[in-house]
Amino acid sequence: MTHIATKLTAARCITIDDQEVPNAVPPGFVRLRLAAASLCGTDLHYYAHFANAGFELQNPVTLGHEACARVVDPNGSDLRPGQLVALNPIMNCGQCDPCRRGEENLCRHKNFPGSATTVPHLDGFFREIIDHPLRCCRPVAETVNPRHLTFAEPMACALHALNKAGVEAGQEVLVMGCGPMGLLTVAGACARKAHVSAADLRPAAVDVAVRAGAAEGLVIGEIDTGDLEKRFDVVIEASGAISAFNTALEAVKQKGRVAILSNIQLTQAEVMLRLIMLKEIEIVGSFQFNKEFEEAVRLIEEGSVDFDTLTADLFPLENTAQALRMMADGKALGKIVLLGPDER
Ligand SMILES: [Zn+2]
Ligand SMILES: [Zn+2]
Numbered sequence: 001m002t003h004i005a006t007k008l009t010a011a012r013c014i015t016i017d018d019q020e021v022p023n024a025v026p027p028g029f030v031r032l033r034l035a036a037a038s039l040c041g042t043d044l045h046y047y048a049h050f051a052n053a054g055f056e057l058q059n060p061v062t063l064g065h066e067a068c069a070r071v072v073d074p075n076g077s078d079l080r081p082g083q084l085v086a087l088n089p090i091m092n093c094g095q096c097d098p099c100r101r102g103e104e105n106l107c108r109h110k111n112f113p114g115s116a117t118t119v120p121h122l123d124g125f126f127r128e129i130i131d132h133p134l135r136c137c138r139p140v141a142e143t144v145n146p147r148h149l150t151f152a153e154p155m156a157c158a159l160h161a162l163n164k165a166g167v168e169a170g171q172e173v174l175v176m177g178c179g180p181m182g183l184l185t186v187a188g189a190c191a192r193k194a195h196v197s198a199a200d201l202r203p204a205a206v207d208v209a210v211r212a213g214a215a216e217g218l219v220i221g222e223i224d225t226g227d228l229e230k231r232f233d234v235v236i237e238a239s240g241a242i243s244a245f246n247t248a249l250e251a252v253k254q255k256g257r258v259a260i261l262s263n264i265q266l267t268q269a270e271v272m273l274r275l276i277m278l279k280e281i282e283i284v285g286s287f288q289f290n291k292e293f294e295e296a297v298r299l300i301e302e303g304s305v306d307f308d309t310l311t312a313d314l315f316p317l318e319n320t321a322q323a324l325r326m327m328a329d330g331k332a333l334g335k336i337v338l339l340g341p342d343e344r
Helices: 041-049 152-164 180-191 203-211 242-251 273-278 292-302 317-328
Strands: 004-010 013-018 029-038 067-073 084-087 129-133 137-139 172-176 195-200 216-219 232-237 252-260 282-285 311-316 335-339
Touching (some): 004 317, 013 317, 029 084, 067 129, 084 152, 084 292, 152 180, 152 252, 152 292, 172 242, 180 203, 180 335, 203 216, 232 242, 242 252, 242 273, 311 317, 317 335
Parallel strands (some): 172 195, 195 216, 232 252, 252 282, 311 335
Antiparallel strands (some): 004 013, 029 067, 029 129, 029 335, 067 084, 084 137
């Protein structure tokens, strides 16, 4: 097999194919070879259900939107062959109102790889050769480890939530949920010198959050959530559980903010609206990212976050199915990373 391409053909069915690579690289694009990619909750939903948050896939697609890669063909650009770049998966139109405001996450004509929201679907990054728009490639210093750079996209999502919630140094911040996104949020809030508490049902996941810098780990079920009442300036909901959202409403101070970062599926929820009114809580949604992609890459270049602690396991690209199964089992603590053929 010359080049590996993985494809999701049905729920829980990943095929490995020999990738067909066109001779010419399209204008404005560069040709890249995958260095590292990471698995996201979105990938997991598509893998398990062939759908995510109400969006159904219409045909087989390569998953993956978190990755970094090395330049194969700069296609006339200033990039050098072999150079490592972070891939921004948001391919926005640049013309619509949100784009003009710098809110490309809300672009009305956005293309996003490995997702049912873009029709016809674009293949994602779980493949060896990737043609990506030059403007969405961010070159990095030679010293950056691809295993860390693949976290640029999810870290940008976490930083967007922190920005929407206005998290700053010295604040009391609670992160609900210590899955991959919760852990990255903990790391991002700690990098901002906030005082961070992290909560999850799983003691082992809370341990990882503490190793990632949380000053306090809270195991839901072992603590009295009543003790959290009105303690936090900001709560970031990263668990996806409605009960966690209600705990967030209790735990936040008067006039505090609750940001919703978790990948919420289509569901009816009983929410304690009364607390939002009584405490004048501000609820903010957080979807993807904008300028935070650059912030995330800088954080990775600085080396100030210990991404190894946040990595659950590493798999070669051809074992993508095994990696997704591990994530589906719910036993992984932290992010699962796929490595391209040259990065083993
Ligand atoms: Zn993601
Ligand atoms: Zn747009």
